[in-house]
Amino acid sequence: MSDTGKAWVFGDNIDTDALAPGLYMKGPLSTLAEHCLEVVDPDFAPNVQQGDVIVGGNNFGIGSSREQAVEVLKLLGVRTLVAKSFAGIFFRNTLNFGVVALACDDAWKIRPGDQISTDPAKGKITNHTAGETYNCDPLPDQLLEMVIDGGLVEHLEKKLAKKDANQ
Amino acid sequence: MMGATLAEKIIAKAAGRESVKPGEFVTCDVDLAMMHDSGGPRRVKPILNKLGAKVWNPDKVVVITDHFVPPVDAMSAAILDLTRKWVVKNRIKNFHDMQGICHVVLPERGHLSPGMFVVGGDSHSPTGGAFGCFMFGVGATDMAGVLVTGQTWVKTPGTMRIDINGDLGVGVSAKDIILHLCGRIGMGGVQYQVVEYTGDTVANLPMTERMTLSNMAAELGAQAGLIAADETTSAYIRAAGGDAGDPAHWQSDADATYLATHTVDAAALSPYVAAPHSPANSAPVDEHKGVVVHQAYIGACTGAKLEDLHMAASVLKGRKVSNQTRLLLAPASTRITAAAAADGTLATLTEAGAILMPSGCGACAGYGAGILAEDEVCISSTARNFQGRMGAVSSKVYLGSPYTVAASAIAGHITDPREFLNGSTA
Incomplete structure (x- = not known):
């Protein structure tokens, strides 16, 4: 079970250009993060706190394969995303960065500011403000292991170290 | 045994399996990995360095500069410079510098053949599906994982068939078909399954028009946008100096199971x-x-x-x-x-x-x-x-x-x- 975080709620089809605008892609990640989601909510980037939870509608993360779309969220302190559905490449990217992305039909029930915690292994999301629990797709073991390791790089590091130790 | 779709056949081959079923998580051997200057060396180099790892097979990697081309300031020039140096250091022979956009250059230079399992470090990677490849986009960390291990995972997707028949009218093109489909199916409506385009309209399209259909499978939310290879495909690949492979084998079976079939009357499109x-x-x-x-x-x-x-x-x-x-x-x-x-x-x-x-x-x-x-x-x-x-x-x-x-x-x-x-x- 994760720590509790405050929900920031967005609509359908939040795209990677909104998350990581192309105009700032060649610059440093910190600059890109300042512009994260500014086209939909200019208050988000300046105010989001460590541990806050992003809640979206359908197709969260549609668009480009740029993983900076996940990286800026992580830099801003977000470790958990809940949405009705995620775009495929974005979903892979979140797990690769050790960020939990949970697809949940009840995501729409979450209101801005609700206190949310999650259990990715069991596929449960708890809304402490509303006193509700929602079911979501659990992450399969092999992917959960990678997320717990902190992402794909950390996961590979561990695996390569194990391989070296066995040689 | 039940029939398989083209996507299932390619994934099964890449996974070293007899067959795969939609929903199954499998680890696949990658036949080719393509990346560009934005998501490529600039992003994978620090990961490979951190892991102390080498590129698993430089001959299966293609690097194409297209995003920061031509450089307009010191930052973009530095990204291209890093790309060029990384390619030399890692003995990547297949490097196309400032020759055009990766999804177009890749088949133009004969890198694609039917039946290949290909990852591309860009979201419009489904373009390669026009050549009967299972090609999909990944982020840079996923790409780094491929470069280190030569493998990646997929959750085997189901296939939605889009059957397009009839003659396109004057002034109507593949772009109009795909924009029509985006309106009908919705952005992301395919939910990371595969689309396979079939029908006589598709059969009559040149490769570049087929590429437009496959390219914008990304906007439909598809992992890949396949078109089974035929004579048109083979002729294009041969002219590009590539290997036309075995198009007869890389086809969906007649009794394959589709998630759904959508039909399009091309003649009625404006x-x-x-x-x-x-x-x-x-x-x-x-x-x-x-x-x-x-x-x-x-x-x-x-x-x-x-x-x-x-x-x-x-x-x-x-x-x-x-x-x-x-x-x-x-x-x-x-x-x-x-x-x-x-x-x-x-x-x-x-x-x-x-x-x-x-x-x-x-x-x-x-x-x-x-x-x-x-x-x-x-x-x-x-x-x-x-x-x-x-x-x-x-x-x-x-x-x-x-x-x-x-x-x-x-x-x-x-x-x-x-x-x-x-x-x-x-």
């Missing part, structure tokens, strides 16, 4: 335009007729291949771009520019007033030259019109075919291209 800020916000061009455009853009992997330029030229021949707008033309590759120069297309376009831009991703993703000011409106042959993608947050992008972009450039507002062609607008 030119389509997608209004801001979604490709799914599409309708016949009539609905947006008269919208004033400050810029018309023919570019990108989606809309600046040789046939795209031919379409634009057929409208612009002997006509002029309105002095109320500007037409930017960025051919998708240097080979396309050369071919268009050789066959007179380039002269037709520039005489009409088109402004020639470098071959690269350019304005499409807001990386390169040609971006929009606040409140400006653009009609574009590209794939995406998300808010702010092509420049200022308040700018607006309409998507259309190269025919429609060209016609709108002449009129200075969104126009049905059939007004300039010998077709009926009825």
Whole structure:
């Protein structure tokens, strides 16, 4: 079970250009993060706190394969995303960065500011403000292991170290 | 045994399995990994360094610079410099520097064959599906994982069949088919399953038009957009110096199970335009007729291949771009520019007033030259019109075919291209 975080709620089809605008892609990640989601909510980037939870509608993360779309969220302190559905490449990217992305039909029930915690292994999301629990797709073991390791790089590091130790 | 779809056959082969079922997580051997300057060496180098790992097989890696091309400042120049040095250090022979957009250059240089399992470090990687490959986009960390291990995982997708039949009318193209489908199925409507395009319309399309269908499978939310190989595919691959492989084997079985089948009557389609800020916000061009455009853009992997330029030229021949707008033309590759120069297309376009831009991703993703000011409106042959993608947050992008972009450039507002062609607008 994760720590509790405050929900920031967005609509359908939040795209990677909104998350990581192309105009700032060649610059440093910190600059890109300042512009994260500014086209939909200019208050988000300046105010989001460590541990806050992003809640979206359908197709969260549609668009480009740029993983900076996940990286800026992580830099801003977000470790958990809940949405009705995620775009495929974005979903892979979140797990690769050790960020939990949970697809949940009840995501729409979450209101801005609700206190949310999650259990990715069991596929449960708890809304402490509303006193509700929602079911979501659990992450399969092999992917959960990678997320717990902190992402794909950390996961590979561990695996390569194990391989070296066995040689 | 039950029949398999083309996607299932390719995944099974890559996973070393007899067969795979939709929903199964499998680890696959990667036949080819393609990356560009934005998501490529610049991003994977620090990961490989951290892991102390080498590229598993340099011969199976293709690097293409297209995003920060040509560099316009010290930051973009440094990204290209890093890319070039990394490629040399890692003995990547397949390096195409400033030769055009990766999705177009990859097949143009003969890298794709039917049945291949290919990862691309870009979201429009489904373009490769037009060659009967299972090609999908990944982020840079996923790519680094592939470079280290030669493998990646997939959750085996189901396949949605899109069966397109009938003759396209004058001034109607693959772009209009896919914009129509975006409106019908919705952006992301395929939910990371596969689409496979079939039918006599598809069979009659040249490879570049098939690539437009596969390319924008990304906008449908598909992991891959497949078209089974045929004689047209083999002829293209052979001309590109590639290996045409075994097209007869890489076909969906007649008794394969599809998630759904959508049918499209190509003959009934008119030119389509997608209004801001979604490709799914599409309708016949009539609905947006008269919208004033400050810029018309023919570019990108989606809309600046040789046939795209031919379409634009057929409208612009002997006509002029309105002095109320500007037409930017960025051919998708240097080979396309050369071919268009050789066959007179380039002269037709520039005489009409088109402004020639470098071959690269350019304005499409807001990386390169040609971006929009606040409140400006653009009609574009590209794939995406998300808010702010092509420049200022308040700018607006309409998507259309190269025919429609060209016609709108002449009129200075969104126009049905059939007004300039010998077709009926009825």
